[in-house]
Amino acid sequence: MSNKHLSILFGLLVVTGCDREGLDYLPVAQGDHPAVVDIGTLGIMSLDQLEEFKATRFAAQSAVIVERGGDAVVSPIDWCADPAHVDAQGNPLCFFGQLSGSTDGVRGGATYSFQVPSDPLSDGGDPISSVCVIVDPESVFWNQSIAPTEREETYAFPDFPNDDGDLDLFVGMTSYYTGSPGVELGDFKGFYTDSLGRQLEIEYGECIQASGTRRGFNAAHAGRAAAEFCAIEIGSRYGVPFTVVLDTFSVPLDDGVLSYGTLVVEGDCRGVVDECTVRGESLEPTVDTPVARDCTPELEEASCSARMQDFCCLHPTMCWDEQAPEDACDTFNEVWDPNNEGIEKARDNYCNLGITTAAGDELEPSPELCCAAYEG
Amino acid sequence: MRTSTTLLLALLASGCAYSEDALQHFDVRGKVRIPKDMTTITVNDPETGEAYTIENDVRAIGPIWLGVYSGVDDRLFDYPHPEVGPVLGTDNPTGNTYPYGSMSVGRPDWGCYQTMNCKLITGRYSSYDDVIEFFRDEVRDPVINQLGDEVTSGIEYREHCYETGYLTSDQEVGFIGNGGGEPYFEDMGDYFEAETTIYHTLWLEGAVVWGWMDTPSRTFDFSTCQEGDSLGWQVFYYDEQYFTGQVPIDLLNFPSKYIFQGDVVVQDPPVIDDPDKEFTVEINFRYE
Known part of the structure; x- marks a missing residue:
């Protein structure tokens, strides 16, 4: 390979280093x-x-x-x-x-x-x-x-x-x-x-x-x-x-x-x-x-009352859902969606209805953590 | 080619021409003198409360704190005091003196027993027996061991130091002789004198050496050694658990916080015109 070819290759190599802005x-x-x-x-x-x-x-x-x-x-x-x-x-x-x-x-x-x-x-x-x-x-x-x-x-x-x-x-x-x-x-x-x-x-x-x-x-x-x-x-x-x-x-x-x-x-x-x-x-x-901004008062409310899991499971894009572990909502779902009916049901239970757990505990709804305008 | 090589070598060699003399920092050496009449202290007999004096005894010389400063201003206090910068905040009574460098000539040292916390100054005692004798006969407050008994033997004292401090030689015991290279005062007739070096101090032409001796109180304590929880090194040896006390970090920045009546201050601070020449500083003004 001639020096000329080597120079061209080197030049290309350098240029590929600029593929990210x-x-x-x-x-x-x-x-x-x-x-x-x-x-x-x-x-x-x-x-x-x-x-x-x-x-x-x-x-x-x-x-x-x-x-x-x-x-x-x-x-x-x-x-x-x-x-x-x-x-x-x-x-x-x-x-x-x-x-x-x-x-x-x-x-x-x-x-x-x-x-x-x-x-x-x-x-x-x-x-x-x-x-x-x-x-x-x-x-x-x-x-x-x-x-x-x-x-x-x-x-x-x-x-x-x-x-x-x-x-x-x-x-x-x-x-x-x-x-x-x-x-x-x-x-x-x-x-x-x-x-x-x-x-x-x-x-x-x-x-x-x-x-x-x-x-x-x-x-x-x-x-x-x-x-x-x-x-x-x-x-x-x-x-x-x-x-x-x-x-x-x-x-x-x-x-x-x-x-x-x-x-x-x-x-x-x-x-x-x-x-x-x-x-x-x-x-x-x-x-x-x-x-x-929409949903940020609820985010702060969750943070101030140490209920970040509840909030993030209800509004995953308000947290870093892309980096969340797959089982991040398992314990939340066990409580609020015991019949595996989906997140909408869990949200309804959490925000509006409340739920009676398998152990017989009555959990009140917590609408103060629920964003009306949330679009996941 | 030969010429080029010679030139190259000369060029490389010139890279080594940098001299650290360009730094403005020096190890300034000198002598500290304290007239004997300034070392006379008054203490109270712990038993009777009777006041008496200890005279001409090198062991009664408290810690001496030396600093290199831009100058001294006699107008600030009733004793000569370094110039100060602006007063900042509410915690300090004066501005910072911004010392160029500093050194101690004798400092409070751990005395191996809790009862000796903040009592022993380095460079004042020739042996353990010297310590025992001074506190028994002069201060009239004998060295008491961890069991509450009087320490009567230098061998016992040394053994306890070695054991609790995990030491192997007197060179590691700061308050004996010149342990660890501590400056030691010598009797020069009318005054005591010690060699000292103020390491790595900034020097500007006209800088002065100023300092003071923290005179022992009537209970043989020192205002420049603070005792209390979490102050100083912690001794943790079986049931002997205590803090050894410590020297405040800002005493040369804010000397007036630590100078009290009875302390002896430098009245005529020597000017350092040449950092390579030795200075002699005399501590000779008693603040009354």
Whole structure:
């Protein structure tokens, strides 16, 4: 074989290495959402208001509450938009928003500020010394149980990763913030120069995430779709404005839009914050005003009540059905479809009828986990 | 061809011309002096409560903490203190001193018995008997073993160290002699003196060496050694289970958190103009 032939073969070999574009891994944004945005100013929510906010549910779930004898509740999105839920300066107490991915080399994300009141905040007793800043990016993430024996059936399905995004939370005094709100994201880094001219970088960010696996320093962050939160000391900092930076780490692949909910509440985060604090933060990308995406409130409800197997068996495409083990729904079907009549029957039993098990236990239906508009 | 080879070799050899002297970090060597009158301590007799002094005894010298700093500012406290950066957060009373490097001349060491936690400083004792004698006769608070009995023999002391610490020689016992290479103070007449090296410190022209001696309290304890659950190494030897105490990690960054009245501070910190020249630092200002 001549050198010429060898060169042609080599060239072909190189070209075949380009048969994949990898574009599947680049999210394409739906709708018209900014990559960098400034929300404005949020008020500080009281703990009573937080309890009220956490009790909110979307329409279908509110109907279930009423059916069970409770009072109707509004959605978290409507609660935040209600003019009754503002602080003394008229600032909203929470916010739901959406971000598209940024262009190459540009940090994307959202910023907002909150101001420590001039008079000490008080819950009726001692002045409140800290506030808790929370952001929850869409939607829910869980670890699949893959134990070969005694698998945790609740998490037999894997999480569907392409509907999750990630925002990293930073908080610091506004005077140290280096970015231009709404134009360019910055940070809270400053410099100290000692008397011999040595320059040291100083981190003025104060958001130290100290909960569970997120224990660490200012740069520690939670993973995809997990709520991030940190306590900020406000004692003796009356009137001081703080800036919150929500730095886009990853955008969901399915729609290219990262939606989120965020708020600031009194207290040090202990015992008040988790994935279930902000619900309905997965928003419809093609609508300008925040509207929760179909079936995501039910997904969060399932996650918050540790009933992921039930939800995933009823709505397999909301979880990662392609990667689910074949027997992921065996225990679910044993209970809800004892006569092997199919998933529609199981769904009817679970959502509407309830069932009496072989052991004689009466199981109530759980319509709060059932998506009316679900199309598998 | 011969010329080309020579040129190639010369080119390759030039690759080895990099000198680590370009680094700004040095092992700075020097001497630490402490006047004898600064080593006089007052302790209380545990039995009677009577206060008395221990004088001219190298064993009464507490741990000495040395740092290389950009400078010292006399205006910050009632004693000379390194310059500080901005005050950050609410946990620290001052800003960070951002030391360039640091070293101890004697540090709190595990004393083999729980009763000796945070009592023994390295580089102060020549033998186990020296320890026993000092605590029995000078501090008047004898070494007590795990059974609650007084330790009277150096051989017994050594055996217990070896057994509970899984040791095989005195070289592994930091508080005996210069165990593990610890600097040892020598009697120089009016003062005690020890050699020291501050390893791998950043050096900028004008940097100073500053530090202080943590003077023993009246119960012969040290503010730079903290005791408590989970603090320090855990001894786990049959029914002897305790934590040995530890030195705070930030004591040279925030010295004012650990300096109290009675401690002795460097008043005139030597300037390091040449990192290859030895410095002499004198610890001579008692904070009253």
